Amino acid sequence: MLVLLGCGVVANVALVRTKGFNGGFLMVNIGWGLAVFAGVVVSYASGAHINPAVTLGLVANGATEFGNAAMGTTVAVSFLSVITYIGAQLIGAIIGAVLCWLAYKQHFDEEPEPANKLGVFSTGPAI
Template sequence: MSPFIAEAVGTAILLILGDGVVANVILTRTKGFNGGLISITIGWCMAVFVGVYVSAAASGAHLNPAVTIALAYAGKFDWALVPQYLAAQMIGAMTGAFLVWVAYKQHFDETPDPDVKLGVFCTAPAKRHSMHNFITEFIGTFVFMFAVLSISKASSSLGSLDALPVALVVLAIGLSLGGPTGYAINPARDLGPRIMHFLLPIKNKRDSDWSYSWIPVVAPIAGAMAAVLLYNALV
């Protein structure tokens, strides 16, 4: 499997399982309806585990533009490969979101609240304040990237066996920092599905909240690069 295909497949699996658990918890008349935050955070944890595990050997399992850019910034990844990785991640994220919509089509149709439908695809703040929302996403991704660097250092490379610790980091971030913004910590995870929400013929949908969309893109990249700076200074 080529690195491009591996990144696309891994990111698609990440979104199928991640957005899938959100759909199961918040859409009307699903088996998991009202499962709560714990169900969502555990679901995303396992989504990361599976996505990393299936793609690590071929691509290193970035599955996240913030990780790809930060690793290139740190000199651990070739800048020439960054565009194809970002493209693969976006294609994978959009594909995963599309498949979640297909799987839950009847429940999307029956769910009356357009905000809930949007929430399956992308994040939104509990309290809207650009600066505070940015800071929250920055901190979450900073913690994530610092942990990824530490895990890869301990094992020499970020491989399949590191899927579990990376997934547990995501679980910890979701439980601890997920309340204010929904912890995107991944530009492709938020932007790809948001684009699909805009494109898909979802019954009685609202706008795709483009005024907020820059925060889960810019803040994770900034947070990941800051983590690289501190990690290099300390380690």
């Protein structure tokens, strides 16, 4: 959800012939903020493991269980559970990126500037 919505708003601002083309950095910031909110809401049952940084941060902080105790979805922290969470997060990110690309495929095909296409899925220097 995070990658799908976040990259979707960047594609809408960066790619030519979209209705949000040249919407500016504020539109991107608000869109990414809503993407993070939606990602946390969707991942609530898992304890908001929205990306590997959250999972690894909890492990580094000494978490003994993952999940949401109020919902009864807790799992004991083990190497296997950490790898499972991170694997699921990476698969979700890939699916989100593919869905974003499919949603904006015609716009990607029309975009003459390769840097704008790359900028949807990654960051780079301004110069």
